[in-house]
Amino acid sequence: MKALIIGSGLIGITSAYFLSRCGWEVTVLDRQEGPGLETSFANGSLLTPSMPEPWNAPGSWRVLLASIGRADSPLKLRLGALPHLGRWGIEFLRNSSPENYERNTLKNLNLALHSLAVLRSLRQETGIQYGCASHGSLRVIRDPAALERALAWGDRLRAANGPAFRRLTPDEIVAMEPALAPIGGQLAGGIHYPADEIGNAYEFCVGLADQARRSGVDFRFRTPVSTIEVRQGNVTAVLSGETRFTADRYIVAAGSYSPLLLKQLGLNLPIRPAKGYSLTFENPRLERQFKLPINDDDFHAVVVPLEGAIRVAGTAEFAGYDLSLPESRIRNLMNLVRQVLPRAGLTRAQAKPWCGLRPMTVDGVPIIGPTPLGNLWLNTGHGHLGWTLAAGSGQLLSDLLTGGSPRVNSGEYALARFNRAG
Ligand SMILES: Cc1cc2nc3c(=O)[nH]c(=O)nc-3n(C[C@H](O)[C@H](O)[C@H](O)COP(=O)(O)OP(=O)(O)OC[C@H]3O[C@@H](n4cnc5c(N)ncnc54)[C@H](O)[C@@H]3O)c2cc1C
Numbered sequence: 259m260k261a262l263i264i265g266s267g268l269i270g271i272t273s274a275y276f277l278s279r280c281g282w283e284v285t286v287l288d289r290q291e292g293p294g295l296e297t298s299f300a301n302g303s304l305l306t307p308s309m310p311e312p313w314n315a316p317g318s319w320r321v322l323l324a325s326i327g328r329a330d331s332p333l334k335l336r337l338g339a340l341p342h343l344g345r346w347g348i349e350f351l352r353n354s355s356p357e358n359y360e361r362n363t364l365k366n367l368n369l370a371l372h373s374l375a376v377l378r379s380l381r382q383e384t385g386i387q388y389g390c391a392s393h394g395s396l397r398v399i400r401d402p403a404a405l406e407r408a409l410a411w412g413d414r415l416r417a418a419n420g421p422a423f424r425r426l427t428p429d430e431i432v433a434m435e436p437a438l439a440p441i442g443g444q445l446a447g448g449i450h451y452p453a454d455e456i457g458n459a460y461e462f463c464v465g466l467a468d469q470a471r472r473s474g475v476d477f478r479f480r481t482p483v484s485t486i487e488v489r490q491g492n493v494t495a496v497l498s499g500e501t502r503f504t505a506d507r508y509i510v511a512a513g514s515y516s517p518l519l520l521k522q523l524g525l526n527l528p529i530r531p532a533k534g535y536s537l538t539f540e541n542p543r544l545e546r547q548f549k550l551p552i553n554d555d556d557f558h559a560v561v562v563p564l565e566g567a568i569r570v571a572g573t574a575e576f577a578g579y580d581l582s583l584p585e586s587r588i589r590n591l592m593n594l595v596r597q598v599l600p601r602a603g604l605t606r607a608q609a610k611p612w613c614g615l616r617p618m619t620v621d622g623v624p625i626i627g628p629t630p631l632g633n634l635w636l637n638t639g640h641g642h643l644g645w646t647l648a649a650g651s652g653q654l655l656s657d658l659l660t661g662g663s664p665r666v667n668s669g670e671y672a673l674a675r676f677n678r679a680g
Contacts, residue, residue, distance in 0.1 A: 259282050259507065259659075259660075260282070260283045260284075260285075260504075260505040260507070261274075261277050261282050261283070261284045261285070261505055261507045261508075261509060262284075262285050262286075262505035262507070262508050262509070263277075263284065263285070263286045263287070263509045263511055264287050264496065264508075264509070264510050264511060264512050265287075265288060265511035265512040265513060265515075265516075266286050266287075266290070266292075266293040266294065266463070266467060266477060266479070267293075267296055267297060267298040267511065267513050267644070268294065268298040268459055268462070268640075268644050268645060268648040269637050269638065269644060269651055269652065270509075270512075270637070271286070271293055271294070271463050271466050271467050271470065272648045272649055272652025272653070273509055273511055273651075273656065274467075274470050274475045274652075275380075275466055275469065275470045275475070275652060276653045276656035276657075277655075277656045277660070278473050278474055278475045279473070279656075280656055280660040280662070282659075283474070284474070284475045284476070285475070285476040285477075285478065285503060285505065286475060286476070286477045286478065287478050287481045287496065287498060287503065288477070288478070288479055288481060289479075289480065289481060289482035289483070290479060291480060292467075293463040293464055293467040293477070294459065294460045294463025294464060294467075295460075296614065296615075297513050297615055297616060297617070297644065298460060298463050298614075298644065298645070299612065299614065300460065300536045300569070300571075300612040301534075301536065301571060301614060301644070301645055302536065302572070303457060303458055303551070303560075303564060303569060303571075303645070304395060304454065304455075304551055304562060304645070304646070305373075305374060305454060305455040305456065305457065305645055306395060306451070306454045306553075306643075307367060307371050307373075307421050307451075307454065307646065308397075308412075308420075308423065308451035308453065308454050309553070310366035310367040310415075310420075310643065311359070311363045311366070311622075312353070312359065312362045312363065312366070312622020312623065312641070313574060313618070313622060313641070314350050314351065314354035314620075314622060315359055316355065316356050316359055317354070318351075319351050319354065342530065342578050343530060343576060346530050349620035349621075350618075350620045353621045353622065358621065360414075362621045362622050363415070364418055365623045365671070366622070366623055366643060366647070367415060367418065367419070367420055368419075368667070368670070369624070369647050369650050369651065369666055369671070370643065370646050370650070371420075371421070372650040372653075372654075372665055372666050373646060373647050373648065373649045373650025373651065374453065374455065374646075374649075375650075376649040376650050376653050377455075377648075380466075384465070384469045386462065386466060386468075386469060387461070388458050388459075388461040388462035389456070389457055389458040389461060389564055389565045390455060390456070390457040391455065391456050391457070391563075393452075393550055394450055394451050394452035394455075394550070395451050395454035395456070395550065395551045396426075396434065396435055396438075396448055396449075396450055396451075396550045396551065396552050396553070397448055397449045397450075397451070397552075397553045397554075397555060398431060398438070398441075398445050398554055398598075399445065399446050399447060399555045399556070400444055400446055400555075401446055401556070402446040402447075404446070404556075405446045405447045405448075405449075408449060408555070409449065412449065421452075421453040421454075422451075422452060422453065423449050424449065424450045425447065425448075425449060426448045426449065426450055427447055428442045428443070428447060429442070430448075431447070434450065434550065435548070435550045435552070437547070437548035437599060437602075438552070438599075440599075440600045440601050441597070441600065454551070456551050456562055456563075456564070457645075458564055458565070459645045459648075478503075481498045481501075482499075483496055483498050483512075483519065484497055486508070486519060486520075486522065486523055487502075488523055491630075491631055492631060492632045492633050492634075493631060493633055493634050496508060506633060507633050507635060507659060508633060508634050508635065509634075509635045509636070509637060510634070510636050510637075510638060511636075511637045511638055513615065513617045513640075514529065514579070514615040514616070516529060516617065516636070516638040516639070517529045517530075520629075523631065523634075525629060525630070525631075527625065527636075527638070527639070527673075528619055528621075528639075528676055529618060529619050529625075529639045531576075531577075531615035531616065531617065531618070532574045532575065532576060532615070532616040532618040532641065532642070533573075533574070533575040533576075533577050533580065533581075533613055533614070533615055534571065534572065534575070534614055534642070535572070535583070535587050535588070535591055535611065535612065535613045536569055536570065536571035536572075536611075536612050536613075537569070537570050537571075537588065537591050537592065537595065537609040537610065537611055537612075538564070538568070538569045538609070538610045538612070539568045539569075539595075539604050539608045539610075540567045540608070541567070542567070542568045542603075542604060543602065543603055548563045548568065548599070548602075550563070551563065552598055554594070554598055557572065557597065557598070558572050558573070559571065559572030559573070559591065559594050559595075559598075560572060561595055561598045561599060568595070568599070568602065570591050571591075572591065573587065573590065573591070574642070581613060581615070582613075583611050583612075583613055587613075588606070588609065589606075591609075591611075592604070592606055592609065616641050616642050616644070617638055617639050617640060617641060617644075618641040619639040621675075623670070623671060624638065624640045624641070624643075624644075624651060624671055625637075625638055625639040625671060626651055626655055626658070626668070626671040626672070627655070627658055627668060627671060627672040627673060627674075628658075628672070628673070629673055637651055637652070637655045650666070653665075654666060654668060654671070
């Protein structure tokens with residue numbers, strides 16, 4: 259069987275790899291020069307089954323409304339983006355009821371746990387190197403009541419097969435991660451999640467694409483897809499300029515651009531871009547070794563040690579498809595990383611700023627599976643969890659297409675769930 263995948267980010271590449279391993283003939287089209295150059299490029303690098311929650315937590319509408327006009331808000335709504343959000347915005351808020359939030363969290367949790375298991379075997383099988391470290395992650399919290407809430411929620415997830423965690427006092431935090439010594443006195447406590455991992459998503463994309471290429475996957479870069487041609491309920495070709503690409507099955511894994519591609523077919527995907535930023539500091543000077551990724555609850559950001567670098571990532575902005583890098587947002591992340599690692603001496607001149615568009619669904623759960631068009635499939639909408647969910651999503655899509663046995667309940671990720679919800 260022949261598959262054609264649009265998109266060579268984390269999701270398109272993992273899909274290609276697993277399909278080709280099942281003996282399928284796979285072609286991947288991407289408008290960029292190489293793999294992983296859009297949202298998968300400089301993300302937060304964390305793989306966190308410990309944090310499978312969608313972003314529309316109960317009460318998130320208050321945070322969004324309060325963000326209008328504030329440059330430093332972690333979750334930000336720009337007024338200009340409101341017309342593009344429309345019905346998506348209403349559904350996003352509808353999904354923030356406590357019942358929906360918990361149900362959607364558990365769907366992500368199941369896929370995240372599966373995904374990390376798949377990733378471990380993939381590492382063994384391929385030997386790819388992407389700066390993976392498996393010491394877990396550290397969540398630091400300043401407010402005692404917030405710490406108790408986080409622990410209670412962790413217990414609830416654990417009761418649903420969620421990952422183990424350990425409560426830490428400020429002293430234990432500093433003993434575990436000495437780079438946090440300067441801020442130990444500000445903390446109410448923290449939580450260590452041993453199952454979490456870190457890894458450079460871009461290096462993973464390059465490494466896995468290379469493996470996939472060697473096993474026969476045909477990557478066509480600098481190939482922007484403009485049209486998906488449909489006849490009698492089936493896709494007949496995908497067009498890039500004058501070139502027509504044909505296959506038996508077509509898979510859209512185009513991240514935040516997936517809804518734009520499908521609009522021409524009358525399919526309205528409930529995905530909108532949520533912009534996020536990162537700063538990467540190469541060769542930082544730290545007096546103490548920094549080895550654990552820090553998730554700072556109060557700043558809604560992560561500070562992560564990469565090989566020879568520190569990366570800070572965070573903030574979500576509903577600002578349409580804008581990819582500008584305003585100095586105010588960079589300053590915001592600079593302030594934040596300085597508050598977490600005040601002695602690292604990190605400067606603006608050292609920082610490499612980046613932004614990406616997280617493909618956010620209304621319920622915060624990805625869309626994996628068939629569409630109403632017979633041979634058109636989706637693997638998209640992974641939002642802020644695309645790295646965590648990538649390996650499991652690629653394998654799930656491949657299982658569904660090749661008749662394998664999915665190890666998660668595939669109906670939970672199907673596009674059809676939105677019809678059922680009305
Ligand atoms: C600041 C930030 C921090 C993040 N941190 C984390 C984290 O710590 N952990 C985590 O799990 N996730 C994180 N994420 C989320 C994660 O990075 C994304 O969910 C993931 O990268 C999405 O992958 P993708 O393959 O769907 O999309 P992309 O990587 O964007 O890939 C889509 C591909 O489709 C191609 N494409 C689009 N349209 C067309 C077209 N018309 N023709 C041809 N090609 C096309 C693009 O060129 C692109 O290569 C973060 C995201 C951001 C922005």
